[in-house]
Amino acid sequence: MKILLVSPCKDPRFKKPKYLMIPQLALHLIAGLTPPEHEVRILEEELEEIDLEEECDLVGISCMTSNATRAYDLAREYRKRGRTVVLGGVHPTLLPDEALQYSDAVVVGEAEGVWEQVVADVQARKVQRVYHQPYPSLERYVSMGNRRNTKKRIFDVVPVMTTRGCPYNCEFCCVHDIFGRRIRHLPVANVVRDIEESGGKIFIFLDDNIIGDPGYAKQLFRAIKPLKIKWVGQASVSFIKDEEMMRLASESGCRGLFFGLESVSQKQLNRMRKSIKEVDKIGEAIQKVKDFGIYFHASMIFGFDSDTKDTFPETLDFLEKNRVSSASINVLTPYPGTEVFRSLKEQGRLLSEDWRYYDHSTVVYQPQNMTPFELQAGRLWVLKTFSQMSSTLRRLPDHLDFPLLHLAMNLGFQAACRHELRELPDLAARLFPVQDSKLSEQRGFPLRSLRLTDLFGRGLLKGDGSTGS
């Protein structure tokens, strides 16, 4: 059979810069699981156009929530053309009944342990509706071969994942529901073999927390040190509590880590399960990571119930004062399946259940201490001010170990911000309550020519809970 594995983009009209793209590990893994008699092609829509007429028997589509609508549109089109369509990934796992309306079958959870059966059933024309094997063992080596692709990406970064599952129960995250609370590992020897076979030099570990199981992490770092690779990954700030861990990570080629700080509001930090809860200590942690020659990327979330309009300037001050190189500036997104989704829905605070808006950048619920528009604009103000050239250059002397990465990341965020600003008036008209858009018009901020600095300069966004004057 000819099998096409597709990763849809969120919106084919607005593709991300190619240099930011990393290969979709799930599709390479599924290709590796496919019995060798079948022909498999991987198609990432961010990198190439989709030809719906492309000849194939089975189409496997992977999606998260934000690109689920596009995935469903494609599934519908492929099925019209007589292809068998199987949906998998985070969103179909969370809402299998919804995904089944657009596909022949859904794989709930991981592909390991079921994909071979899916392929055999499609070939025998006996496809079942749902395939699910909870928490499969990751012991078997799945060969993904050489997965470098220098032609299409500027940074040739190869993805690897060593663990699945997360012991934490964060109310805004669905990972523990999908992959379970127990951390499962790939054998270290298999990770080493995969790295060697991949042909890459720079790697990204996609694990939610590469140091989640400290014993395993140290074993892994010791094993990959002789490979002389460079790598980046995600970790919790508890990283800095273990000097040996930091040294081993750095010696094994760690050059950058993504830390989900989420908030620098003391109230919110007290509510979350974080290993470091004091804002000052987070500042020290940032410095310590940098001292080990590791790039610090922060991820922040605005819109928790304890957040007020003051949270925006406070967060910006924190990021600038601590000379953070780059930051993902997100809004709280109530992904289906999470506690936040259940609770906001119960309280009647959801503004939309159109999954295209569930992307960490768009406000889809009524915040507690501000209007949806204020949250949307406040996030953009922080993103714009922090990543603009003057601020980026001011922080550059602190990042001379990685000047290009520092510039590339901030330029990328700046470009994304410009696009979002252009879209903001239309978005506000479509999504936010009428009064919200009117309010800003009345206060002299015509949405069409909105300047975010004005929102702060004239006090619209500043102030605890009030709408300003």
Ligand code: B12
């Ligand atoms: C890597 C990653 C990314 C990369 C993806 C790019 C890439 N080329 O890999 C980047 C950085 C671009 C990214 C972006 C985003 N991400 Co992301 N990302 C992840 C992360 C850390 C790992 C995903 C991964 O590749 N895992 C490794 C592979 C092997 O696992 P997998 O994808 O789950 O696939 C397995 C199964 O799901 C299944 N499967 C998957 N697809 C298919 C398809 C078929 C046909 C079958 C049979 C099976 C199957 O089989 C696979 C093997 O078992 C997860 C966290 C996590 N633990 O899942 C978040 C996560 C998936 N991302 C998330 C989010 C929110 C986003 C963003 C919206 C964030 C943002 N601010 O931009 C964007 C959306 C991008 C978009 N498409 O619109 C959320 C998703 C929540 C949701 N309900 O959608 C997660 C769960 C993080 C979280 N903790 O909340 N992300």
